[in-house]
Amino acid sequence: MATTADVRRDLAGLADPGRAAATSRFLQMAPGGYGEGDRAIGVSVPDQRRVAARYWRDLTLADTAELLAGEVHEERLTSLFILVRKFAKGDEAERGRIFRLVLANTGHINNWDLVDSSAPYLVGPWLLDRDRGVLDRLAGSDRVWDRRIAVMATFAFIRAGDFEWTFRLADRLLRDPHDLVHKAVGWMLREVGNRDRAAAEEFLAGRYRDMPRVMLRYAIEKFEPDRRRAYLSGTV
Structure with a gap:
C-alpha cells in the first residue's frame, strides 16, 4: 500500500x-x-x-x-x-x-494555483444540488484564499448553466481589497459571458463603472474590440 x-x-x-x-x-x-x-x-x-x-x-x-x-x-x-x-x-x-x-x-x-485546481472540481460540484451557504461564509473570510475559493467554486454552477451565485458573490466582492479576488470574479463573469452574453452584460450594465479595472478587463476579455473599448471608456 x-x-x-x-x-x-x-x-x-x-x-x-x-x-x-x-x-x-x-x-x-x-x-x-x-x-x-x-x-x-x-x-x-x-x-x-x-x-x-x-x-x-x-x-x-x-x-x-x-x-x-x-x-x-x-x-x-x-x-x-x-x-x-x-x-x-x-x-x-x-x-x-x-x-x-x-x-x-x-x-x-x-495560493491561487491550489485554489483554482480544487474549488471548481471539489467544492462547487458538491454544492451543485445542496445548500450553498458555505460560500457566503467563505466570501466573508479575512483570508483572500477563502474568498477566491468561494468565487472559483461557482465555475461548477456556471458549467451547469446556473449563474445566480456567480452574480451574488461578484456583487459582494465588487470592492474586495485584493486583486487576486478581482481576477477570479472577472474570470467567472467572462465564463458566464461565454455561455450567455446577454446575462453577463445585464450584470455589467449597472456595475462596470464601479468595478476594479482588472476585474472588468477579465470580464470583457472575449468581447469584440469595439465593445471592450466602450466598456473601458465608460461609454456603454
Whole structure:
C-alpha cells in the first residue's frame, strides 16, 4: 500500500532547483508576497499530475490530508490532484468526506494555483444540488484564499448553466481589497459571458463603472474590440 512517503520520494526525485526558484517568484513566495512563507522544490505541474495518477487509488484520505498539510507547495498541489481524482470516481459518501476534508483544510490551500485546481472540481460540484451557504461564509473570510475559493467554486454552477451565485458573490466582492479576488470574479463573469452574453452584460450594465479595472478587463476579455473599448471608456 502506498504512503505519503512514496509520494514525497517521487516528488523529491523530480525536483529542480532552477524551476523551484522560478516557481517561488511566480507564486510570490518571497517575504512580502502573497505566498510568503511557502516553499517550492521545483516539480512541474504535469509531473505532479503523473504522480497523483500513480497513487490516487492507494493513498488513503488521511494520507492525502497529511500531504495537504505539508510545508512543500508541490506536495499540497499533488494532494489536491489526488483528491480531485478520488472525488470524480467516488460514491456519494466518499465525495462528502472529500468536501469536508477540503473545507477543514482551507488554511493549507494558500495560493491561487491550489485554489483554482480544487474549488471548481471539489467544492462547487458538491454544492451543485445542496445548500450553498458555505460560500457566503467563505466570501466573508479575512483570508483572500477563502474568498477566491468561494468565487472559483461557482465555475461548477456556471458549467451547469446556473449563474445566480456567480452574480451574488461578484456583487459582494465588487470592492474586495485584493486583486487576486478581482481576477477570479472577472474570470467567472467572462465564463458566464461565454455561455450567455446577454446575462453577463445585464450584470455589467449597472456595475462596470464601479468595478476594479482588472476585474472588468477579465470580464470583457472575449468581447469584440469595439465593445471592450466602450466598456473601458465608460461609454456603454
